[in-house]
Amino acid sequence: MTAVRATSLALRYGRTTALEDVSFSLRTGVTGLLGPNGAGKTTLLRIVATALPADGGTLRILGHDPGTPPGRLAVRRRLGYLPQDPGFHPSFTAFEFVDYVAILKELTHRSARHAEVARVLSAVGLDDRRRSRIRTLSGGMRQRLALAAALVGDPDLVILDEPTVGLDPEQRLRFRELIADLGERKTVLLSTHQTEDVMSLCQEVVVLDRGRVRFEGTPSELAGLAAGRVWTSTQRQAGALASWRTGTGLHRHVGDPPPGAALVEPSIEDGYLTLVGAATGAEAPATAGGAR
């Protein structure tokens, strides 16, 4: 089932074009949103989360038009949103914060609400920290707490803006488990700089660059864009789009290979570089443990 269908979305801030002719659709499962800084990812997420209106185009979310007040309310009742910079009331306990968000989501009956708060805290593994003040929680715990708040009410559409930023490898793995589990039943839109997140979590990926959709497809299709354009050698080679020494001591190159080059299987990152790197010279998405 298509949960989100965007057609020719556009948004301008004064003379700056933030989004232009953006079209994509989201179904049950995890969809990754990749793009360099300033590509418009957060703006797009805010539009889908009904925090911002688009200037143009059409948007249908869970069968509703968020441009109308009833449609927007209907969407918000089935939406979970984790902003890039989730704010907390630091004097609240973990339980109180999620309880506050549950009230914002119209769960007013006390015992039912508290049961729901306990459920989501348990889902993110914060059962034993429910009485802890937020200011005493680590960065990873706060991020899980923000996810718990997004999951209140069992939303059908979950929007996560760079949820794995600042997490250590173990925390990131735990987070991936949570999101992967969520994606089995719900529609999840995940903005990230981590290609590992996309590889391990996403059934679909959308690449946004300078406000436009440059790619929409599966992660393997994204990697396939670099087929025949990735090779290794013992020496650094000029003229490649990107070139770096790997942990094995070999140099890995992305670009137009010289005759006789030792071609290798491309990764998502290679596909992303082929798509975006040449056009913008922008930074590539980060790898969790890559030697770049």
Add this chain to the structure above:
Amino acid sequence: MTWHLLDDDIRAYAARTLAAPALWSAEAHLAACGECRERLAATATVDMGWALDVGWARLDAALDAPRPGPVERLMVLVGVPEHTARLLAATPALRLSWLLAIAVTATLTAAVAVLTDPVVFLAVAPLLPLVAVAMSFAPGIDPTYEIAVVAPVRSFRLLLLRCVAVLTATTALSTVASLFIHGYGLRATSWFLPSLALTVLSLLLSTRLGAAPAAVVTGVGWAAVVTATLGDRLVFTLAGQVGVAVVGGIAAVALSRQRGTYERYHVPNLTRRVP
């Protein structure tokens, strides 16, 4: 146990058709009565097994829920619904630090007024709720602003709730401070109507300007009016108070008509933060 659940209630509980408040009563009783739990277990079919799980989950959550803070407990004590008290507890301007700052400002202003001219207090006191209300809803000050924007709870309702709570708190503090203004009679309370009028006017302007700029514009306007009429202190006379009430009333009507603006998702300060 001196009493037990009726068979009909147990069947309704198992079938998920028992409505509140009988539902709450049944849950509380089941938690304490083993005999009724056994009767429920005998009544519930395999498909109904979830009913016990749900009931126990609710009970567990109720027992584990942390005790609310003093401000929340006070609000519940004076009759504010529990969920509304929790919403208000997240209002930045109702934090103890903010309330202390407002109390100190009101006290200092009253002290200056006692030493110089009571009009100092009358002019400054209406600005306190103005600042507090702006602090209650402005992006960058409310840390959960973005989460609240996309929540289904009506923004206008949330705004009014916070305004009423903030106005109540600042009015109480200013009332105590005004007790120190001697020899001014009832005129010592002539900050009250301007407080209400300026707050409503600021809310009206915030539909166009955003919370903080609206408060600044309203505050500057108030200062200009007070300064211009300082000679005869017109604003604090009966005629002046009537004028203030009329302006406040007109602003309230206009705000009521504009309330839909808060339900739209045009948030000027949010869009400026987007890279």
